[in-house]
Amino acid sequence: MGDVPDNEKAWDKLARAENYKCGQCGQIIPFGERQIYFDRGVCGLCAHHLDKKD
Numbered sequence: 001m002g003d004v005p006d007n008e009k010a011w012d013k014l015a016r017a018e019n020y021k022c023g024q025c026g027q028i029i030p031f032g033e034r035q036i037y038f039d040r041g042v043c044g045l046c047a048h049h050l051d052k053k054d
């Protein structure tokens with residue numbers, strides 16, 4: 001994942017600066033859901049809902 005911060009404060013700052021927002025609901029991606037975001041472009045909750053639809 002390159003130079004993605006491994007602490008919550010640094011992540012939050014980067015997420016806002018880089019506009020890391022969920023492609024579904026538009027919220028800033030939380031620290032704990034960053035891997036899901038890089039994989040799928042959505043937050044954890046939306047990824048969960050998308051999985052249910054399939």
Ligand SMILES: [Zn+2]
Binds near residue numbers: 024027045
């Ligand atoms: Zn979302």
